[in-house]
Amino acid sequence: MLKHRVIPCLLLHQGGLVKTQRFAKPVYVGDPINAIRIFNDKEVDELMVLDIDASREGREPDYALIEQFAGECFMPLCYGGGVRHVEQARRLFGLGVEKVCLQTAAIEDMNLIRAIADRFGSQSVLFSLDVKRSWLGGNKAWVASRRAPDRRSWQELLRIAVDSGAGEIVLNAVDRDGTMKGIDEGLIREACALVGVPVVAVGGVGSLEDIRRAVEAGASAVSAGAFFVFHGPHRAVLITYPRYEDLERLLAKP
Amino acid sequence: MTEPKARIGIPALPCGNFSSVVKIVEKAGGRADIVQDPGALAQYGKVIVAGVGAFDHGMDAIRDLGWLGPLNEAAQVRKVPILGICLGMQMLCEDSEEGTRPGLGWIRGHVRRFRPEPGSALKVPHMGWNTITVRRPNPILEATASEQRFYFVHSFHAVCTDPSDVIAVSHHGIEFSAAIGRGNVLGAQFHPEKSHRFGLALMRRFVEIPC
Numbered sequence: 001m002l003k004h005r006v007i008p009c010l011l012l013h014q015g016g017l018v019k020t021q022r023f024a025k026p027v028y029v030g031d032p033i034n035a036i037r038i039f040n041d042k043e044v045d046e047l048m049v050l051d052i053d054a055s056r057e058g059r060e061p062d063y064a065l066i067e068q069f070a071g072e073c074f075m076p077l078c079y080g081g082g083v084r085h086v087e088q089a090r091r092l093f094g095l096g097v098e099k100v101c102l103q104t105a106a107i108e109d110m111n112l113i114r115a116i117a118d119r120f121g122s123q124s125v126l127f128s129l130d131v132k133r134s135w136l137g138g139n140k141a142w143v144a145s146r147r148a149p150d151r152r153s154w155q156e157l158l159r160i161a162v163d164s165g166a167g168e169i170v171l172n173a174v175d176r177d178g179t180m181k182g183i184d185e186g187l188i189r190e191a192c193a194l195v196g197v198p199v200v201a202v203g204g205v206g207s208l209e210d211i212r213r214a215v216e217a218g219a220s221a222v223s224a225g226a227f228f229v230f231h232g233p234h235r236a237v238l239i240t241y242p243r244y245e246d247l248e249r250l251l252a253k254p
Numbered sequence: 255m256t257e258p259k260a261r262i263g264i265p266a267l268p269c270g271n272f273s274s275v276v277k278i279v280e281k282a283g284g285r286a287d288i289v290q291d292p293g294a295l296a297q298y299g300k301v302i303v304a305g306v307g308a309f310d311h312g313m314d315a316i317r318d319l320g321w322l323g324p325l326n327e328a329a330q331v332r333k334v335p336i337l338g339i340c341l342g343m344q345m346l347c348e349d350s351e352e353g354t355r356p357g358l359g360w361i362r363g364h365v366r367r368f369r370p371e372p373g374s375a376l377k378v379p380h381m382g383w384n385t386i387t388v389r390r391p392n393p394i395l396e397a398t399a400s401e402q403r404f405y406f407v408h409s410f411h412a413v414c415t416d417p418s419d420v421i422a423v424s425h426h427g428i429e430f431s432a433a434i435g436r437g438n439v440l441g442a443q444f445h446p447e448k449s450h451r452f453g454l455a456l457m458r459r460f461v462e463i464p465c
Contacts, residue, residue, distance in 0.1 A: 002426060003383045003403070043450045045383055071277065076405060076448050096273045098407075098448070121307055123379050123407050167379070198377060220377070 004251050005045040005221035006211060008228045008241065009202060010035060012051040012062070012081065019225050020052070021178035023130075023144055029229045029237045032065070036072045039228075042241040046076045048101065048170070048200075048223055050128075054082025055104040055145035063091060070096030080128055080170075086115045093120060101170060103128040104145040107157065110164040117165030126200070127161035129154060131187055132174035139187065142174050158194055168198045170223070176204025178226045183210045185217045192218030208242060212250050259465070262286040263298030265325070267315045269305040269341060274447040282454055284461035295324040299465040300335045303342035309365065309410070310353030312341050317355075329360050333438045335463045336360075337394070340408060343434065343441030347412050360439045363414035370427050379409040380426040386444075392421045392435055394442070394459050402452050404432070404444035411443060 010032060011018050017035050018026035029035070032049070039047055049069060054061060061082050070077055079092055080101030089100045106113050106127055116125040131154045132142035141154035150157060158169060171191050173184040183204045192199050198220030205211060205224035214222045231238035242250070262279055264272050266288045279286035279302075286302065289295055303325070305312045316322050328334050338346045347357045350365035357365070370376035384406055388397040395402070404424075411430035414420050421440070424432040434441045440460070446453030 001384065002380060002406075005382050040450075070274070074274075074278065074281075074448065074450050074453065094271045094273070096271060096277075123381055167381075196377065198381065220382070 003045070004215045004219070005200075006242065006247055007046045007048050007078075007200065007221055007223040008039050008044055009048040009050065009223045009225045011225060012049060012065075013053055015065075018052075019178055019229055023142075023174055023177055026052070027235075030239075033068055033072065035229075035239055036069050038239045039241060040072050040074060043244065044075060044241050046078065046221070047073060048078040048080070050079075050101065051081025052144070058082075061088065061092065063095060066092065066097060067095040078126060080126070084112070086112070086119060089116045089120065089125070093124065099124050099126055099168075101126040101128050103130070104143065106161065106164075107143055107150055110160050113161060113164040113166050117167065122165050122167035122197075125166055126168045126170050127166035128170040128172065129158055129161070129191075130172045130174050131184075155190075155194060158191060162195045162197055166197065168200055168220075169195060170200045170202060171219075173203030177202075179204055180206030180226050180230070182206060183214045183217075185213055188214055188217040188219050208246070208250050211247075215251055259297065259299040260285070261298055262300040262302055262461075263289045263295050264302045264304060265292070265295065265316075265321050266290045267303075267305050267312060267319070267321070269307045269312045269315055272304050275302060275304050275339065278447040278453060278457050279461060282457035282461045284457070292320040292324045295321075295328060296332075298328070298334070300337075300460070300463070301325070301328050302337045302339065303345065304339040305341040305345070306407070307341060308352060309341065309344060309350040309357070310355045312345055313353070313355040313357060316345070316358070325358065329358070329439055335393070335460065335465060336439050337460050338439075338441035339447075340443065340445060343443050344410060344412055346434070346439055346441045347414075350410060352410050361412075361414060361419055361434055361436050361441070362416060363412050363419065363434070365410045365412050367410050368426060368428075368430075374427065376427045379407055381407045384424045384426065384432075384444075386422045386424045386432040388422045389420050390418065392433070392440070393463050394435070394440055394456050395422050395433055396455065396459075404442075404446070404449040404452055406432075406444045408443060412441070
């Protein structure tokens with residue numbers, strides 16, 4: 001049986017690794033290479049690395065750094081941040097990255113997803129959908145690099161991305177980011193019902209129980225940042241990952 | 255400097271990146287080169303055919319870039335250990351539902367698409383970690399009772415004509431071949447280079463096959 005994946009999500013900011021809360025207040029958590037080495041030793045299912053500055057600053061991915069990451073990963077590596085062209089995706093795959101994660105450029109032109117999927121297969125291109133609760137109520141698709149909502153509904157963006165060939169959806173509940181206060185089960189359930197491709201649920205994981213609930217809501221994979229890098233009430237930095245046996249037991253079908 | 259004969263040659267096909275494969279070979283104690291010139295393959299005592307993507311794209315690359323002769327010579331004349339990975343494994347077979355081109359045909363069998371029942375929650379591609387069951391003694395996978403898991407990404411799977419060519423099976427709606435082999439020709443549908451210590455163990459065994 002195919003297993004549900006549990007994926008640490010690491011954020012790059014000014015060359016270091018940070019963790020945000022609700023997409024703001026980045027806190028430095030350490031050296032990325034060191035963190036990736038630890039996650040590799042812990043045999044994580046997969047790793048997601050997102051450069052949170054690249055799109056906003058309009059710059060290229062940091063290829064030299066990403067190549068070093070790939071050199072440490074004996075598991076699949078997904079990279080996101082600043083990818084605007086097929087050529088950049090090709091270069092990333094050449095460095096040993098398995099999947100690229102798109103948001104800003106794809107929201108501007110979904111043909112980028114199609115172009116990458118046609119050339120490298122759908123499994124290699126993920127669409128990252130950030131969903132944020134509006135102060136007027138209801139959920140909006142959030143564009144992190146613009147710090148503004150998109151004019152289309154999140155459901156519409158989701159459908160277009162999948163129709164364009166996105167092989168997976170990274171679904172992030174912005175209001176839960178970094179809070180470790182629990183996942184948005186309703187959002188995950190609704191998104192998973194809308195699309196046939198795997199959904200990676202992100203945002204709010206603070207316990208193993210949250211991971212189990214996200215999987216029950218339909219997620220194929222669950223990703224988390226704070227849960228794997230912070231420890232205790234004072235959020236001391238400590239990299240952890242559940243033991244394989246514990247995840248097996250947690251996610252075993254009753 | 256290791257003699258090329260003791261090294262693994264990886265044809266530089268334009269269907270995938272092989273840096274991760276080279277890395278895991280090195281971690282397993284071996285040496286691998288990405289070989290650009292098909293004529294140079296004759297110097298290598300072992301070959302890995304790696305690749306991802308469409309079947310015809312891979313087979314066209316093998317034919318158009320001049321790899322067919324050197325690969326056939328390695329597999330069938332010199333009979334060196336050959337490992338196909340992912341699309342590389344599928345190309346060991348005779349043909350694929352994904353395309354129209356003939357495969358290498360070193361292992362009798364056909365590549366079929368996963369067809370989940372309508373309404374089934376099963377997703378294609380089969381992507382992620384899955385466990386395997388080893389069916390018979392073989393050079394690359396240990397027949398152990400403890401769980402072995404590997405990372406898969408594929409929409410098609412090989413169906414061997416001779417069931418004894420199936421080395422290991424996995425399950426995705428149906429039972430399918432996770433690894434196949436006949437004589438010196440071996441194949442893994444999963445990605446050993448992305449499968450932590452399980453992939454490393456496989457690669458170590460391949461590296462240690464005497465040649």
